Amino acid sequence: MKIEVIAYTLADALAAAANGADRLEVITAPAEGGLTPSIGLVQSIQEQVDIDIRVMIRPHSRSFVYSEEDIAVMERDISAFRTLGVSGIVLGALTPQGSVDTALLDRLLAVSGSLPITFHRAIDEAADLEQALRTLGHYPQITHTLTSGGLPSVLDAADMIRRLGPVAEAQGITLLPGAGLHIDALEAFLRHTGVHEFHIGSGARQGGSILNPIDVDKLTAIRRIADQFPASEE
Template sequence: MTKPLIELCVEGVDGFLAAQEAGADRVELCASLVEGGLTPSLATIRAAVKAASIPVHVIIRPRGGDFLYSDTEFETMVEDIKALRNEGVSGVVIGCLTPDGRIDELRTKDLVEAARPMSVTCHRAFDMTADAREALEALIRCGMDRVLTSGQRDTAVEGTAILKAAVEQAARRIVIMGCGALDADNIQKVRDETGLTEMHFAALTTVPSGMTFRNPHVGMGGSEKDREYELTLTDRDAVRATIAAAKS
């Protein structure tokens, strides 16, 4: 069996460095993973590319929430993509839907065109579509290189049947990259049952802040006050263990 390519989803430069050191084949660089990943700053992207010995893919997502974007939001996505073409970024990760849960083919084609010659991945907007089979064909028509999916379920284990069906339907016209709570205990089983050639996970751990002074009266951004004093990091040991399981 072919060993799958492993992509790590990371937040910031420190996350990127941890994933690269632990053996990732490729990284999806994000900000704010607590919201599912937003576009990182240009300085963060440049720092990651400068330190990179593996491909860096950058998520193009201007905000959290749904994947139904206003005209102005869409324009910023196009401009972000254009800005990255000369930054040494290997690929971008995008996704746009219509109100009725279909792939927005018009906008997706525009984003793919703006991105070339970079690689283009559709993120888990695909998992929010009303019809997975129809959505996959739409992405193929748009010229997408790959799609990230948990099989339209919370986890890859729950979505195994849809992941397997997607791999068969794709018939090498597009890469199906599986994700969804993958770890050292389940990644091999999901690989074997689906035939996935690319797999994606985050391997995050939460550690206490180094702050010794903590103001009990203020919480930033409406989050729980305790969240202000936690850091979410990429766990190198978990990355290594999961990659070893996936490639064994």
Template sequence: MPKLEIACFNLDSALIAQENGADRVELCVQMNLGGTTPPIELIKQARNKLDIELYVMIRPRGGNFVYSEVEFEIMKNDIIEIKKLNVEGFVFGILSEDNTVNKTQNKELVELANPFPCTFHRAFDEVLHPLMTLEEIIECGFQTILTSGNASNVNDGINQLEVLVQKANNRINIMSGGGLRSSNLTEILHKTKASFFHSSAIIDATEIANPIEIQKLKAILNA
């Protein structure tokens, strides 16, 4: 059965996600920046209230995915501290100046996060050679790639998502996300044959997940 992850930018959304059938929460803050590392106190609150899986974004700032040594140290320290909170996994992705995967830094973070699984986030959609990058991310030890198919959204990236799922061949999960809603999930699901899907389930101008939208997403995946 395909699973659903909800990107949550606050505790309210995380609770709504759980109450309406989501399989996993990706917790972050600053939606306007595409998501950054949530504060420790928010992670603690979410962990105390959630029974479903909780993955935490490790991203010190918005903007590009090339980080200074100082920022990289912050990411390492965040993983060390958040591991103590008994979350289920981490979400991050580091690129080099030429928009290739920084294998050295990503491997170091994956090893630091061990035994917790890691998702390489939509930094993947910035790379120039996605199929080669897919292999590099597998080599780094990630278990999942969150991607819109190297496009601005899953509608535009649907053909590439299908290719990525085929090339991954169950060696890594390809999680479709980026503009995913109940209105397009059926087409994305049938075309890509992906096993995990990612949505904020936000359908208005707020930063709060919509419970009915989550229910619709789950109903499609469970059909």
């Protein structure tokens, strides 16, 4: 069972890596749902952390529909982080009609090369989650999809996550549930949904707030819960 932890400071990354995280999602602007972090932050984390680092590519929080100006920035950011040698990229894009923006994906993935890609929670605003997953299955680089099951809290979408799991697996994608997970509900959620990985943000932080530092005791306890479950076959 793999745990992905949000990190937006070097201290976050060090605490997460030392206390049970398997992967970091590196962002800035956590209150806006995560935007593209600085090169300096990512370099600092790379120098001191030795786990999988996936970097958010999101130029603003207005929407998941991007202009040509936005796309130019996203392409340059992907190129820069690829040059740095990050483990992977986190991105997502929709059309105004709520479908996965395949034309934009083609452009961004061409820049990202062979880097593994997580399609982020843009999928939760898609008109049809299952169809969106099937569309993403056409892209071998997309290894994970982060989703709350279309609801603000993934805990309210446990049945949807359980249903989406086999759809994602059939596409060669690992479903990564996140948003609203916390320690008191985690074990029951994992048992009900049958997922092999999960994403945690505020649930691993002091006071349960994404704006606070990581709570080492909470994250250690979350790791203990995760270790009760079989490892992914990946």
